[in-house]
Amino acid sequence: MRDLDAGTTPGHEADTELDENGPPYQLRLYVAGQSPKSLRAVENLRLVCEEHLAGRYSVELVDLLENPQLARGDEIIAVPTLVRKLPHPIRRIIGDLSDTEKVLVGLQLRGEDRPGP
Amino acid sequence: MTASAIGRQAAPASSIGLAKTPTGIAGFDELTGGGLPLGRAALVSGGPGAGKTLFGLEFLVRGAQDFDEPGVLLAFEESADDLVDNAASLGFDLPALEASGRLVVDAVRIDPAEFITTGDFDLEGVFIRLAAAIQQVGAKRVVLDTVEVLFAALDDEAVVRAEFSRLLRWLKDQQLTTVITGERGRDGQLTRFGIEEYVSDCVIVLDHRVRDELATRRLRIVKYRGSSHGTNEYPFLIRDRGLSVWPLTAVALTYGASEERVSLGGVGLDEMVGGGVFRGSTVLISGTAGTGKTTLAAQAADAACARGEKVLFVSFEESPAQIIRNMRSVGIDLGRWVDAGLLRLWGERATAFGLEAHLDGIEQLLDETGPSVAVLDAIGSLSHVGAGAQVSSMLARELDMLKSRGITAVITSLTHEGPGEPRDAGISSLVDTWLLLRNTESDGERNRLLFVLKSRGTAHSNQVREFLLSDDGVRLLDVVVGPSGILTGSGRARQLAESDAAAAGRGAELQRAERVYRRQAAEVEAEIVLLRERLASQREQVEGLAVEATRDGTARAAVQTSVARLREPARDRDRDDADGRDD
Numbered sequence: 001m002r003d004l005d006a007g008t009t010p011g012h013e014a015d016t017e018l019d020e021n022g023p024p025y026q027l028r029l030y031v032a033g034q035s036p037k038s039l040r041a042v043e044n045l046r047l048v049c050e051e052h053l054a055g056r057y058s059v060e061l062v063d064l065l066e067n068p069q070l071a072r073g074d075e076i077i078a079v080p081t082l083v084r085k086l087p088h089p090i091r092r093i094i095g096d097l098s099d100t101e102k103v104l105v106g107l108q109l110r111g112e113d114r115p116g117p
Numbered sequence: 118m119t120a121s122a123i124g125r126q127a128a129p130a131s132s133i134g135l136a137k138t139p140t141g142i143a144g145f146d147e148l149t150g151g152g153l154p155l156g157r158a159a160l161v162s163g164g165p166g167a168g169k170t171l172f173g174l175e176f177l178v179r180g181a182q183d184f185d186e187p188g189v190l191l192a193f194e195e196s197a198d199d200l201v202d203n204a205a206s207l208g209f210d211l212p213a214l215e216a217s218g219r220l221v222v223d224a225v226r227i228d229p230a231e232f233i234t235t236g237d238f239d240l241e242g243v244f245i246r247l248a249a250a251i252q253q254v255g256a257k258r259v260v261l262d263t264v265e266v267l268f269a270a271l272d273d274e275a276v277v278r279a280e281f282s283r284l285l286r287w288l289k290d291q292q293l294t295t296v297i298t299g300e301r302g303r304d305g306q307l308t309r310f311g312i313e314e315y316v317s318d319c320v321i322v323l324d325h326r327v328r329d330e331l332a333t334r335r336l337r338i339v340k341y342r343g344s345s346h347g348t349n350e351y352p353f354l355i356r357d358r359g360l361s362v363w364p365l366t367a368v369a370l371t372y373g374a375s376e377e378r379v380s381l382g383g384v385g386l387d388e389m390v391g392g393g394v395f396r397g398s399t400v401l402i403s404g405t406a407g408t409g410k411t412t413l414a415a416q417a418a419d420a421a422c423a424r425g426e427k428v429l430f431v432s433f434e435e436s437p438a439q440i441i442r443n444m445r446s447v448g449i450d451l452g453r454w455v456d457a458g459l460l461r462l463w464g465e466r467a468t469a470f471g472l473e474a475h476l477d478g479i480e481q482l483l484d485e486t487g488p489s490v491a492v493l494d495a496i497g498s499l500s501h502v503g504a505g506a507q508v509s510s511m512l513a514r515e516l517d518m519l520k521s522r523g524i525t526a527v528i529t530s531l532t533h534e535g536p537g538e539p540r541d542a543g544i545s546s547l548v549d550t551w552l553l554l555r556n557t558e559s560d561g562e563r564n565r566l567l568f569v570l571k572s573r574g575t576a577h578s579n580q581v582r583e584f585l586l587s588d589d590g591v592r593l594l595d596v597v598v599g600p601s602g603i604l605t606g607s608g609r610a611r612q613l614a615e616s617d618a619a620a621a622g623r624g625a626e627l628q629r630a631e632r633v634y635r636r637q638a639a640e641v642e643a644e645i646v647l648l649r650e651r652l653a654s655q656r657e658q659v660e661g662l663a664v665e666a667t668r669d670g671t672a673r674a675a676v677q678t679s680v681a682r683l684r685e686p687a688r689d690r691d692r693d694d695a696d697g698r699d700d
Contacts (some may be wrong), residue, residue: 015316032241045561064242068249075226076242077267078234081453092232 025049025107026086033065034081037096040067041080046099071081082106135343136317138186138258142172142181144362148347151339158285158295160316162307163323168334168355169298170195171207172258172323175359176296178209180258181219186294188258189250190222191243193266199226207359211497221250229270240267240280244287251291259288259295268310282315294452307339317347318342324350333473336362352511361477363514374574379490379525383413384422385593386567391575391581394550396489397523398573399516401545403530404554408565409586410529411435413446413552414492415451416591417527421490422454429488430462431479434495448589451638461486474688476515483522491519493528516547554584557605564605567593583609 001030028046031038042061048059062077064071074083076091084107093106104110139149146152153159153176163169168194169243177188192200199490200222204211214220223246250256261284268277275530297316299308307313313320320340326333335350353362353668378393381400387393394400402410411432418428430451432440440462454460463482465475483491496512519526528548551570556563567584569577581607582593597612599602604612 030242032239032245037237037239044236064245064414068245069251071242071246072223076246077225077227077240078238078271079234079241080238081242090231093236094232095236095238098236103231106233106235 003065022053023087025053026059026060028060028062028083028085029075030064030071030074030076030079030081030083033063038080040096040098044100044103045082048100048103048107050095052104052107058090076080081089130401134364137344139179139613140176141183142175142360142362143361144351145336146361149341150346153294153295153296154341154344156289156292157318158288158297158316159319160299160308160313161321161323162299162301162313164301164325166362167301167323167325168353169323170200170203170262171355171360172321173262173296173298174211175207175211176205176206177220177258177260178204178214179359181214186257187219187254188221188260189247189254190220190260190262191247191250192222192224192260192262193227194263195224196226197222199575200224206357207355208357209359218254221256223247223250227270232270234272238271239271240277240284243280244266244284247284251293257292257294259293260296261295262451263298263300265299265308265310265312268312272308273394273544278310281312285315323353342699352476353512354477354512356477356481357616363473363476372559372594375523379424380417380420382416382423383591383593383597384597386413386580386584386591388399389567389569389578389580389593390550390572391577394525394572395574396525397520398549399520399526399528399547400550400552401528401530401548402552402554403554408454408554408556409495409584409591410531410554411440412444412447412449412586413554413567413591414494414527414529415440415449418460418490418492419444419449419454419590420452421525422451422457422459426457426462426489428454428485428490428492429482429486430460430492431464431482431492432462432464432494436464440464440494445593447586460489473511475520476511479515480518481523483518488524490525490527493526496528496530499548515664540648545571550575550577551592558607560606562606566605576610640662 011047027045027049029041031041051061062070065077070076074081076083078094080094080096082093082097082103083107084093091106091108097103101110131222135157136155137149138151138155139146139152145255162167162374173190175528177190180186180188180447190200195203201211211220211222215222225243225246226696247259250496251259264281267281268274271277285295285297296310299310299312301307301322302311303308307320318340319342320338322337322339324337334355336353337350338346338348351362353360375396375398377396378387379396380387380393381390402413404410415428415430418430421428430440435443437455446449449461451460455462460483465478479493484698495516518524537589548571550572553568553570555568558568565584565586566581568581569579571577580595582595584595585594586593594609598611
């Protein structure tokens with residue numbers, strides 16, 4: 001758990017400074033214990049955030065094994081699930097986030113970074 | 118288990134096969150011999166609006182309320198508010214059950230537009246939510262309402278399948294009795310994503326079909342591993358008191374048979390059926406239009422009320438006020454029984470609802486009224502509501518319902534004029550006593566005839582009777598047979614007058630003969646007197662002669678004595694003289 005927290009620490013630090021490239025991103029990653037999928041998801045998220053959201057994101061990590069009641073609040077059915085709380089609307093990305101392209105689409109970062117075809 | 122033991126399937130099935138847990142759904146537990154397989158999963162599949170969710174809801178609510186089995190509903194399709202409303206339509210109060218810690222409703226909102234999938238995942242989220250809810254109330258029952266939404270929403274079907282299979286295993290390990298609902302797929306598939314292959318113990322299909330513009334609901338048990346079960350399609354209803362399945366063919370004929378006879382009222386009718394019909398039996402009164410079916414039925418109701426019994430009178434043709442007015446015209450005052458709270462009159466157009474709703478309405482009325490006699494006036498009206506076979510099976514269920522409650526049923530049915538014995542919606546085999554009314558037309562008038570077509574367990578009359586609707590009720594008249602058959606109406610009156618006249622003629626002859634006799638007798642008596650007198654005078658003559666004869670005898674004796682004295686010797690004569698002188 002501590003490892004995971006450490007992974008998200010840079011995000012937390014960057015939270016307060018807003019980047020002029022876009023709105024701040026508030027993310028929440030739901031996992032269930034330290035399964036390989038969970039670990040992969042955390043790592044993949046960190047990579048995406050650092051590359052595309054540097055300085056304007058925060059990530060909250062929720063382990064449902066420890067806080068099962070939280071699953072209801074964000075309508076979690078699968079893990080890992082990444083929830084984009086901000087900017088609105090809420091978006092959910094299910095899976096270990098291994099497909100970066102899809103993650104960017106899911107976070108609606110791709111359209112902002114590069115104009116669509 | 119022999120094939121003949123249809124009615125007793127329940128007992129052996131539950132002891133040899135799976136343990137079962139009652140659903141509490143009316144009729145379903147009878148149908149399956151105990152309910153759903155305990156600790157296992159059952160699939161309830163059906164099209165949109167077939168009642169899958171309500172089935173699941175009732176299973177949970179009944180469990181929580183009646184069987185001390187708390188439950189969890191994981192709903193993937195409807196919001197919690199919608200579920201509360203739906204449950205309220207069945208009379209279930211979900212918030213109260215949740216508040217008392219016997220139920221958890223977790224509505225999982227899945228909006229495919231809101232998420233995408235990338236990479237590897239599992240459905241641990243569902244597991245965790247479910248496990249938390251189960252733990253919260255100590256659930257024994259789980260309903261997963263349209264779990265297939267997951268398949269549609271998540272790209273990776275292989276993962277969902279694997280996870281679904283894992284979920285079922287997990288539920289089974291937890292000994293949870295589970296109902297999984299599934300949307301009916303195309304091409305006759307039970308479910309869109311073929312999840313029936315994971316649910317191997319029990320599969321139930323609900324169907325909501327429209328035939329001849331009439332909607333009916335059907336339930337069928339496709340599979341029930343380790344248990345015998347009815348294989349037919351059974352009508353079921355969604356009522357304001359929950360679902361209700363009508364498992365007619367699975368129900369044994371177990372009702373009791375009363376020896377008590379109850380009167381049908383009127384004059385002369387009871388005598389035709391051995392002093393009344395058996396309590397709890399079914400009486401069918403059938404006849405063509407205007408033969409007096411309703412009146413006979415009202416008469417029976419009146420008689421029952423007069424005995425202080427409760428009566429339910431359901432009319433599909435007339436309003437209560439109409440019935441009271443019309444029956445008053447033949448001297449049957451139903452209004453007083455309504456006022457006394459003994460009679461419940463209920464008018465309802467049969468076409469207003471489907472057959473099942475009708476059946477349910479009747480059941481509700483029976484529950485509310487608790488009658489010992491029930492009248493259903495003109496069941497023929499029901500044939501407007503459904504196709505022939507459906508009406509028959511519905512009627513069979515209805516009569517079955519009445520019989521199983523020990524209610525004496527009087528039903529009327531309209532038949533149409535035509536040759537041969539009447540057919541009555543195929544229910545004659547369910548009827549114990551069948552009274553047939555018929556109009557005969559002759560001499561420019563129509564008259565009513567009644568006869569007993571059958572009466573089980575009764576030496577019933579073989580006579581056709583004429584019956585009159587008089588100012589004081591129904592009166593049966595003895596049959597009058599004339600030279601050309603049975604006579605009714607004015608023909609009857611004429612025949613009676615003729616036989617009266619003949620009788621009068623015979624009376625006059627008798628009087629004449631009597632007069633002759635009396636005269637002759639008087640003459641004879643007079644002659645006897647005369648002869649007696651003659652006899653008496655002859656006797657007097659004889660006696661007179663006899664007296665004379667005696668006198669002559671004495672005189673002769675005196676003569677002889679004197680003669681003899683003259684002939685005596687002299688010596689004697691002196692002494693005799695001396696003696697004579699001495700004297």
